[in-house]
Amino acid sequence: xxxxEMKPVDTKQIREMLNRKKGKMKRYLSHCAHCSLCxxxxxxxxxxxxxxxxxxxxxxxxxxxxxxKKRGKxxxxxxxxxxxxxxxxCVLCGRCYCPIGxxxxxxxxxxxxxxxxxxxxxxxxxxxSESWL
Amino acid sequence: MYDFIRGQLVSIAFVVFILxxxxxxxxxxRLTKKKEWVYPPLEVKREKKTAGxxxxxxxxxxxxxLWKTDPLITIATSVFHVFLILVPIxxxxxxxxxxQSWGLSLWSLPESITDILTLVILTGVxxxxxxxxxxxxxxxITSLYDYVILLIAAAPFLTGYFAYHQWFNYDxxxxxxxxxxxxxxxxxxxxxxxxxxFFFLYRFLIGSEYSFAKxxxxx
Numbered sequence: 001x002x003x004x005e006m007k008p009v010d011t012k013q014i015r016e017m018l019n020r021k022k023g024k025m026k027r028y029l030s031h032c033a034h035c036s037l038c039x040x041x042x043x044x045x046x047x048x049x050x051x052x053x054x055x056x057x058x059x060x061x062x063x064x065x066x067x068x069k070k071r072g073k074x075x076x077x078x079x080x081x082x083x084x085x086x087x088x089x090c091v092l093c094g095r096c097y098c099p100i101g102x103x104x105x106x107x108x109x110x111x112x113x114x115x116x117x118x119x120x121x122x123x124x125x126x127x128x129s130e131s132w133l
Numbered sequence: 134m135y136d137f138i139r140g141q142l143v144s145i146a147f148v149v150f151i152l153x154x155x156x157x158x159x160x161x162x163r164l165t166k167k168k169e170w171v172y173p174p175l176e177v178k179r180e181k182k183t184a185g186x187x188x189x190x191x192x193x194x195x196x197x198x199l200w201k202t203d204p205l206i207t208i209a210t211s212v213f214h215v216f217l218i219l220v221p222i223x224x225x226x227x228x229x230x231x232x233q234s235w236g237l238s239l240w241s242l243p244e245s246i247t248d249i250l251t252l253v254i255l256t257g258v259x260x261x262x263x264x265x266x267x268x269x270x271x272x273x274i275t276s277l278y279d280y281v282i283l284l285i286a287a288a289p290f291l292t293g294y295f296a297y298h299q300w301f302n303y304d305x306x307x308x309x310x311x312x313x314x315x316x317x318x319x320x321x322x323x324x325x326x327x328x329x330x331f332f333f334l335y336r337f338l339i340g341s342e343y344s345f346a347k348x349x350x351x352x
Contacts, residue, residue: 031327037199
C-alpha cells in the first residue's frame with residue numbers, strides 16, 4: 001500500500017483520459033436530474049439502511065463528477081477517497097436503473113480506469129486483513 | 134425592448150431550441166456509431182404471445198419498475214411531464230397567437246381545463262421542490278443549479294397562471310411569461326432539461342429489460 005501514496009498524480013494524463021470520453025460522460029453527468037430514483041435499484045443502498053452515499057447517482061457524481069468538475073486537477077487524497085466510492089461502495093453489478101436512461105456502471109467503470117492509471121486501486125493481494133475497507 | 138421580447142427573441146429561442154436539439158441528436162449518433170457490446174448479446178427467446186398473455190406480461194414487468202417501489206412518484210412524474218408538454222401546445226391563447234401570425238393553429242383545450250392542468254403542473258413543481266428540500270437522499274445530490282433548473286421549468290407556468298388570472302400588472306407578467314418561455318426553450322438542449330430528448334435516445338443504449346428496443350446501440 002505505501003507505494004500507492006508515494007507517486008505524484010499525473011494530472012495531465014487524467015485530463016487526457018477525461019477529454020477522450022468527454023462527449024459521452026459529460027452528457028451523462030449533465031443529464032442526471034438528481035432525482036434519486038436510482039436509489040432503490042442498488043442492493044448496497046438497501047443493505048445499508050438506505051444510506052444516501054450508496055445511491056448510484058451519488059457514487060457517479062462524487063467520483064467521476066468530481067474528476068470532471070476539477071478538470072483532473074486532483075490530489076492523491078481525493079483519489080483515495082474516490083477509491084472507496086468506486087470499489088467499496090459499488091461492485092459494478094450493473095443492476096442500477098436510471099429512469100432517464102443514463103448508464104451509471106459505465107461512469108463508475110471509467111472512474112476506476114482513471115484511478116488505476118494513477119495506481120490507485122484496492123490491493124487485496126497485498127494486505128493481510130480487509131483493512132482497506 | 135418589449136417588441137424585441139415579443140418578436141425577434143421568440144424566433145431566436147425557437148431556432149436555438151430546434152437547432153440545439155438537432156445538434157444534440159447528430160452528436161449522439163456520431164458518438165454511438167460504433168456498436169459496442171460489453172457482454173455478448175443475450176439470446177432472447179421469441180415466442181408468439183396471445184393478447185391476454187401480452188397484457189399479463191406487461192403488467193408483471195411493471196413490478197420491476199419504479200411503479201412497484203415508489204408508486205406516488207411514478208404517478209407524479211408521469212402526470213407532470215405529460216402535461217408540461219401538452220398544456221402549452223394545446224393552450225387556446227397560444228393557438229390564437231399562432232393563428233394571428235402564421236394563419237394556422239392546433240386544436241385547443243378549453244381554458245377551464247388548461248387552468249386546472251396548470252395548477253396540476255405547479256403542484257408537481259411543489260412536490261419536486263419539497264423532495265429536494267426535505268428528502269435527505271435528494272438533498273445530498275442537490276446543488277443550486279438544480280433549483281435554477283426547477284425554476285426555469287416552473288416559471289412559464291407560474292407567470293402564465295398569473296397572466297391568465299390578470300394578477301399583478303398584466304403587461305409586466307406577460308413580458309415575464311414570454312421571457313420565461315424563451316429561457317426554457319433556449320436552455321433545453323444544453324442543460325439537464327436535455328432529458329426531454331435524451332430520455333428517448335438513451336432507451337437505445339441501455340439493456341433491453343429496461344428499454345423499448347434491444348439496447349443494441351451501445352456507447
